[in-house]
Amino acid sequence: MENGRPVLGLEDGTIDVERLLVEPQDGHVSMDSVMCFNKKIPKNTMEMVDVSCRFGASGTGSAKEGEDILNGEVLDAMPSEVDVGYLRLHDEFCSMGDEYLLGVQFAESITNLDYGSTEALQAPFPDSQMQVSGAGSGSGSTCKSDRFRKMEVLDCKNNQFNYGCSELSDIPSYHECEMLIGEEPSISPRSFSLQNIGKFHNSSSYSFEDILSDENNGRQSALGEMFCSPKTENSNEFELAVQDGETCQRQETLATTPVQANCTDILPTQKRSRKPTQRYIDELADPFSTNSKKRREVSSSTLKVKDKSLRVKDHKKCHMGTRAIRLPAEESSVMAIQVPFASLAHNECPKDHLNSKVECVNIGNLMTNPKGKRSAPENQKKRDESITAVYLKKDDYVTSHKKGDDYVTSRKKRDDFVTNRKKGDDYVTSRKKGDDYVTSRKKGDDFVIAAANLKKRDDHAIEASQKKKNDCTGAATPAANLKKREDRAIEACQKKKNDFTDATTPKKRDKHLKHASGNKRDDCDTSALHEKKSENSLTDESPEEVSAFRKHHRLWTIAEVRKLIDGVSQYGVGRWSRIKKLFFATSAHRTSVDLKDKWRNLLKASGGIQEQGNQQGEKKRNMAWRPLPKSILRRVCELSAMYPYPKGQRPKKITDNNNNNNYNSYNESPDRSTDITLSDYRRILRSVDDN
DNA sequence: CTTAGGG
DNA sequence: CCCTAAG
Numbered sequence: 122m123e124n125g126r127p128v129l130g131l132e133d134g135t136i137d138v139e140r141l142l143v144e145p146q147d148g149h150v151s152m153d154s155v156m157c158f159n160k161k162i163p164k165n166t167m168e169m170v171d172v173s174c175r176f177g178a179s180g181t182g183s184a185k186e187g188e189d190i191l192n193g194e195v196l197d198a199m200p201s202e203v204d205v206g207y208l209r210l211h212d213e214f215c216s217m218g219d220e221y222l223l224g225v226q227f228a229e230s231i232t233n234l235d236y237g238s239t240e241a242l243q244a245p246f247p248d249s250q251m252q253v254s255g256a257g258s259g260s261g262s263t264c265k266s267d268r269f270r271k272m273e274v275l276d277c278k279n280n281q282f283n284y285g286c287s288e289l290s291d292i293p294s295y296h297e298c299e300m301l302i303g304e305e306p307s308i309s310p311r312s313f314s315l316q317n318i319g320k321f322h323n324s325s326s327y328s329f330e331d332i333l334s335d336e337n338n339g340r341q342s343a344l345g346e347m348f349c350s351p352k353t354e355n356s357n358e359f360e361l362a363v364q365d366g367e368t369c370q371r372q373e374t375l376a377t378t379p380v381q382a383n384c385t386d387i388l389p390t391q392k393r394s395r396k397p398t399q400r401y402i403d404e405l406a407d408p409f410s411t412n413s414k415k416r417r418e419v420s421s422s423t424l425k426v427k428d429k430s431l432r433v434k435d436h437k438k439c440h441m442g443t444r445a446i447r448l449p450a451e452e453s454s455v456m457a458i459q460v461p462f463a464s465l466a467h468n469e470c471p472k473d474h475l476n477s478k479v480e481c482v483n484i485g486n487l488m489t490n491p492k493g494k495r496s497a498p499e500n501q502k503k504r505d506e507s508i509t510a511v512y513l514k515k516d517d518y519v520t521s522h523k524k525g526d527d528y529v530t531s532r533k534k535r536d537d538f539v540t541n542r543k544k545g546d547d548y549v550t551s552r553k554k555g556d557d558y559v560t561s562r563k564k565g566d567d568f569v570i571a572a573a574n575l576k577k578r579d580d581h582a583i584e585a586s587q588k589k590k591n592d593c594t595g596a597a598t599p600a601a602n603l604k605k606r607e608d609r610a611i612e613a614c615q616k617k618k619n620d621f622t623d624a625t626t627p628k629k630r631d632k633h634l635k636h637a638s639g640n641k642r643d644d645c646d647t648s649a650l651h652e653k654k655s656e657n658s659l660t661d662e663s664p665e666e667v668s669a670f671r672k673h674h675r676l677w678t679i680a681e682v683r684k685l686i687d688g689v690s691q692y693g694v695g696r697w698s699r700i701k702k703l704f705f706a707t708s709a710h711r712t713s714v715d716l717k718d719k720w721r722n723l724l725k726a727s728g729g730i731q732e733q734g735n736q737q738g739e740k741k742r743n744m745a746w747r748p749l750p751k752s753i754l755r756r757v758c759e760l761s762a763m764y765p766y767p768k769g770q771r772p773k774k775i776t777d778n779n780n781n782n783n784y785n786s787y788n789e790s791p792d793r794s795t796d797i798t799l800s801d802y803r804r805i806l807r808s809v810d811d812n
Numbered sequence: 813c814t815t816a817g818g819g
Numbered sequence: 820c821c822c823t824a825a826g
Contacts, residue, residue, distance in 0.1 A: 674820060675820095695814095695815070695816085696814095696815095697814075697815075698813080698814055698815085713813095713814065713815080714814090714815085714816095714820085714821085714822095715820075717815075717816075717817095718820065718821090721817090
């Protein structure tokens with residue numbers, strides 16, 4: 122407290138916190154844990170120190186009286202009924218968003234304790250809250266049962282204090298990380314990390330040692346003060362958190378909070394290390410579930426971001442949670458949260474490990490699944506395949522992760538991942554088309570998402586990618602599949618038309634799909650039947666990257682060009698579909714249009730060659746883009762002479778060639794059928810002669 | 813569906 | 820390559 126009560130010598134002061142707090146419930150807070158916690162969080166540290174002082178003070182000053190008072194009145198006064206959050210501190214919990222909350226809670230609890238120990242004993246709680254909370258205090262915020270959270274702190278390896286950390290102390294805390302977070306939507310859970318908090322609070326500057334020293338010096342820092350400090354520092358968030366903590370919670374916490382004083386140094390006299398009784402644990406379990414629900418509700422109501430953060434936290438916790446008890450509750454909560462909400466979480470949550478993990482999984486799935494599907498050779502079928510592949514992927518992903526904690530998140534992520542790529546594409550396409558991105562997306566997941574999408578649309582493909590991540594659930598939907606086709610859209614914005622949302626003509630769609638499948642195939646590295654070239658692109662791509670640079674373009678190989686030439690020579694120009702059937706039956710990815718285009722290009726190239734002959738300067742230029750062998754070019758020239766591609770266009774240059782087709786000039790548009798090559802001419806002559 | 817042609 | 824319009 123601000124009172125700045127003189128701190129009773131810590132040395133003697135080590136009072137049994139437990140006694141003070143003798144809570145109806147078993148919860149014990151072990152100093153060790155506390156200390157550890159502090160370590161993790163600078164700010165908390167300050168608080169902790171103060172707390173320790175407090176304890177000491179209370180202990181020393183009125184030693185037992187204080188204790189008695191605390192135990193008796195305070196505890197009694199405190200609403201024991203309140204659910205006690207079971208808080209376990211983990212060394213690492215710092216990383217988690219929850220941690221932050223925990224820290225806060227812890228602080229609160231501490232403050233409460235303080236208050237109780239010092240003055241509070243007599244003072245009504247509300248006051249105490251005001252005092253303690255300082256910044257956040259006053260409002261009689263309603264106690265939210267939801268809030269309590271259980272934290273686990275595993276070993277406290279406290280270095281400086283030499284605490285026997287071995288024991289796990291449970292600190293019941295009401296806080297809800299969620300609530301706190303919710304207060305400040307803008308702030309991401311991460312931002313809330315304890316570390317950050319520490320930043321906010323000047324107190325963070327204090328090192329644990331310093332604090333201790335201070336304590337030794339008899340420094341009196343009331344917890345309340347510590348708590349208040351944030352106020353001065355303008356950590357709104359923190360304040361909010363405090364508020365959330367609210368009196369009720371605090372009271373409860375205090376009451377419930379079991380404190381174990383293991384601190385050898387600080388609390389030499391008494392160290393009661395009581396493990397939480399079974400009953401305590403059990404009690405916790407129920408409240409927890411309820412809390413989780415509430416939390417969920419709150420989050421949903423408030424901001425998705427919050428939800429995500431929460432969820433993430435939960436998720437992490439699950440991982441972290443050592444105790445079985447906790448897990449079930451967590452899981453339940455997580456499950457309850459459900460996929461829909463997850464989407465936002467992605468944004469907030471650090472995709473880092475989770476995402477990465479997911480991605481890996483996804484990738485793996487993609488790789489595997491698509492293959493099987495891809496086997497189908499047909500072009501058009503491919504499209505279907507690709508779609509199915511997507512589904513499969515999802516399935517796989519899901520199954521792989523069902524494991525439990527990760528299940529939900531992983532699943533979502535996977536979905537996101539899968540969809541993401543596509544989404545990005547879609548996004549692009551949608552932009553082009555001007556179709557509403559959101560609407561197009563089947564997802565409909567969350568309006569929030571939609572909003573995000575819109576924003577992205579405006580902004581960039583990059584954002585789109587993010588969005589993808591965000592969407593968790595949607596991925597599964599067929600739409601996602603469609604999106605695949607869009608991949609290329611990303612590359613080339615041109616395709617606008619393709620937007621799947623539109624009812625594109627079946628033909629186009631197919632085309633796209635086909636292409637998409639091809640692309641996917643490449644990406645996935647699936648086995649394309651034919652794809653010699655396709656593979657190249659595939660191998661390297663990371664999922665995201667793939668979308669970015671992936672090209673449908675398959676380079677035309679010399680062999681293909683030769684085939685094309687042969688085809689043209691046989692069937693002439695214009696029968697591309699025929700040529701395709703006969704010469705490119707194996708390569709599904711080459712369409713008749715492709716052949717035509719290629720031929721066009723070849724003509725250009727060949728034309729270039731001829732020009733080269735005429736003008737050397739150009740020659741170089743052409744060389745760059747034309748790796749084609751001369752022989753091929755020559756053939757092309759010949760063919761071009763025979764079959765002028767653009768029908769109007771005439772190979773005028775042919776003249777210099779050996780071509781006997783001098784008649785081009787008069788032969789306006791020699792029909793391919795009519796057009797006769799020298800060989801044909803001879804043949805004909807021969808036949809005629811024979812006859 | 814196939815071609816032709818523009819982008 | 821993509822897309823579209825035209826047979």
